[in-house]
Amino acid sequence: MAVVVLLSILYPFLKKEDNKILVFAAVSLSDPLKEIKDIYYQDENINIILNFGGSQTLASQISKGATPDIFVSAGISPLNFMKRKNVRFADSYFLLSNKLIFASDKQIVDWDKKGIEEIIKSEKINRISIADPELAPAGEYTVQAINNMNINTFIEKKIIKAKNVRDAVNHMRLGLSDAVFAYNTDFNNYKDNYNKKFISEKLYNKIQYPIIIFNNHDQVDQFLVFLNSDRARNIFEKYGFSKP
Amino acid sequence: MVIQSLILTLEIAIIATLINIPLAFISSIIVTRTEIKSLKFIVDVFISLPLVLPPVVLGYFLLIIFSPAGYLGQILTNLGVEVVFTKFAAILACSLVSFPLMARAIIIAFDSVDKDLEKIARSLGSNKLKMFFTITLRESFFGVCGGILLGFARALGEFGATIIFAGNIEGVSRTIPLAIFQSIQTGDDKNLTLLISCSVVLGIISVIINNILISKSNRKYK
Numbered sequence: 001m002a003v004v005v006l007l008s009i010l011y012p013f014l015k016k017e018d019n020k021i022l023v024f025a026a027v028s029l030s031d032p033l034k035e036i037k038d039i040y041y042q043d044e045n046i047n048i049i050l051n052f053g054g055s056q057t058l059a060s061q062i063s064k065g066a067t068p069d070i071f072v073s074a075g076i077s078p079l080n081f082m083k084r085k086n087v088r089f090a091d092s093y094f095l096l097s098n099k100l101i102f103a104s105d106k107q108i109v110d111w112d113k114k115g116i117e118e119i120i121k122s123e124k125i126n127r128i129s130i131a132d133p134e135l136a137p138a139g140e141y142t143v144q145a146i147n148n149m150n151i152n153t154f155i156e157k158k159i160i161k162a163k164n165v166r167d168a169v170n171h172m173r174l175g176l177s178d179a180v181f182a183y184n185t186d187f188n189n190y191k192d193n194y195n196k197k198f199i200s201e202k203l204y205n206k207i208q209y210p211i212i213i214f215n216n217h218d219q220v221d222q223f224l225v226f227l228n229s230d231r232a233r234n235i236f237e238k239y240g241f242s243k244p
Numbered sequence: 245m246v247i248q249s250l251i252l253t254l255e256i257a258i259i260a261t262l263i264n265i266p267l268a269f270i271s272s273i274i275v276t277r278t279e280i281k282s283l284k285f286i287v288d289v290f291i292s293l294p295l296v297l298p299p300v301v302l303g304y305f306l307l308i309i310f311s312p313a314g315y316l317g318q319i320l321t322n323l324g325v326e327v328v329f330t331k332f333a334a335i336l337a338c339s340l341v342s343f344p345l346m347a348r349a350i351i352i353a354f355d356s357v358d359k360d361l362e363k364i365a366r367s368l369g370s371n372k373l374k375m376f377f378t379i380t381l382r383e384s385f386f387g388v389c390g391g392i393l394l395g396f397a398r399a400l401g402e403f404g405a406t407i408i409f410a411g412n413i414e415g416v417s418r419t420i421p422l423a424i425f426q427s428i429q430t431g432d433d434k435n436l437t438l439l440i441s442c443s444v445v446l447g448i449i450s451v452i453i454n455n456i457l458i459s460k461s462n463r464k465y466k
Contacts, residue, residue: 022329024411027429051329051411052426061408065305065311066328151304166429189431 020047021223024062025143026055026209027166028098028106028185028200032239033072036232044217044226054164055137056081063087069215070224074098079210086216089224094244095211095227096236100204103187103196104179105172117151119197120158120179127177128158137207138165142181144204183207185240196238208244245414245423246438253419253446256315257399260338261346264395268347273376276354291351295344296312302340303408306333310409331408334417338399353387353461354380386461390454397450401443422448 006202025033030052037048051058051068051206058071063085072095073079079092102116106124119125133139147151162168165182172180173190187196211227213220227234233243289333294302294424308314310328320327326332357380365375381388403421410417412426420443426434 027426030426030430049329049413049416052429053407053412061307062410064307065313065317066307066411067312167430169431170428186431189433235462 019045019219020049021070021220022049022051022068024058024066024068024071026058026072027052028074028157028183029072029209029241031188032236032241035102035235036227038193039231039235040223040226048223048225053180059088067214069220071211071214073095073210073212076208076210077137079212082212090213090216092210092212094208096209096241097244098207098209098241099184099201100145100181100207101184101187101196102179102181102199103169103172104195105194106178108195109140111197116197116199117149120151120155125178126158127160127179128155129160129162129171129177129180130167131181132161132163133167136164137181138168138181141204145181145199148203165232184239188239199228245435245440248415249418249420249423250442251441252331252415253400253415253421255397256286256334256419257342257402259335260342260399261392261396263339264343264346265392268343268350268391268395271347272350272354275351278294282316291344291347293344293389294340295348299337299341299402299404299406300408303337303405306337306405306409328409329411329413331416333408334419337405337409338402339458341402341405342395342398345398346391349391349394350384350388353384353391356387357383384461386457390457390461393450393454393457397447397454399445400450 016112023033030050033048033050037050040046040048053061055073055075055078059073059081062068062071063082082089086231092170102119104119104125108114108119108122111119112156120128131137131139133143146155160171160177162171167185168177169182169186169190171177172194181199184196184198186192211224213224236242271287271291275284275291278284300315302451307328310317310333312318317327322399327336361379361383362375363405365379366372370378400419401421402419403425406417406419407422407425412418412422420439424436424443426432427439
């Protein structure tokens with residue numbers, strides 16, 4: 001009852017706005033998408049509403065009835081989850097890709113010359129944070145890379161698992177671990193002293209960010225064209241994302 | 245970003261509290277003044293339910309009810325109304341989560357009012373509404389204010405139901421707790437420190453005012 005009364009009072013404020021696009025995106029995309037939103041609003045006067053969260057959380061919100069126009073997921077598993085739940089969408093393709101890195105804030109001599117194996121064996125690296133492969137896609141890629149490098153025997157004792165890749169990075173920054181396997185883009189905001197090494201892309205499956213389109217009307221199509229333009233690409237690349 | 249989410253947090257919490265006050269009064273009167281035991285029991289259970297359910301579960305309930313595919317959502321969509329992922333959704337989530345704290349405190353305050361005074365007022369010809377404002381509310385004033393403040397403070401800190409039902413959208417639903425979550429996830433240390441300070445200061449102010457009100461109401465009853 002109270003809700004009905006309230007809704008009728010607030011009706012004029014709740015009327016659906018036309019000039020807007022609701023975008024769900026993985027938190028890791030916050031910085032580049034915010035920049036894109038601002039530019040797009042200036043140019044086209046269309047309001048991009050950004051909702052950030054963990055990709056899997058967003059996917060289950062969608063399966064429970066949330067209705068974004070577009071969803072950019074970090075990794076393919078939330079997309080597969082939605083397919084299993086029979087969520088209907090118009091189209092999907094890969095928008096971006098990311099890279100796996102190994103980083104440490106410990107001072108290690110000749111970081112650049114040494115291989116990852118040698119660094120991990122060093123006595124300064126006692127604990128290494130990774131994202132839990134059962135909970136986060138980053139963890140799956142990390143485990144693939146570790147297996148393919150054939151270093152699991154001596155790395156196993158040093159590993160601590162975090163619930164997602166961002167927490168793994170925070171572990172290292174709080175001194176709970178000495179090194180971390182994470183995405184290249186996880187370090188954008190950190191000015192602290194740390195060294196990083198890219199892990200050869202042959203060692204793990206390609207890390208791809210699918211974009212899923214639910215609403216195929218003109219406004220959305222126009223925004224998708226912009227997302228794929230060089231201008232938007234340059235912004236994504238500035239923050240460490242690459243082409244798919 | 246910090247100022248924006250601070251203002252948004254206060255705005256959402258104040259509106260949520262204003263919505264809750266009349267509902268909390270009505271349900272508290274039912275619980276403390278009704279003779280019908282079953283009605284009292286049912287209202288009491290519904291008041292307390294949001295307190296014991298995880299806020300995330302409440303958020304999912306709201307999402308299922310109000311989403312365009314949901315029961316109420318279908319009707320609203322046909323009327324051209326949109327609730328999910330709007331500021332109104334954030335207000336609704338805050339209302340629901342903070343309601344039990346407010347209502348339970350007000351129940352205690354109403355319970356402590358001397359029933360004989362109410363009877364005297366009635367016997368002297370006062371109607372129920374007049375009796376409520378001149379006796380019940382006046383006698384329990386500080387306790388009621390404490391309850392309202394407690395609900396408001398809870399609304400300031402609401403996170404779980406909001407992120408599920410209203411999302412994490414800047415200027416719409418990104419209140420201080422959600423902005424803190426966002427800053428941790430993106431590694432935005434500078435804003436994180438500011439946001440946490442805001443949150444702590446707001447919390448301390450609420451607790452201090454609440455304690456003052458409680459001590460005033462205790463003195464009154466002694």
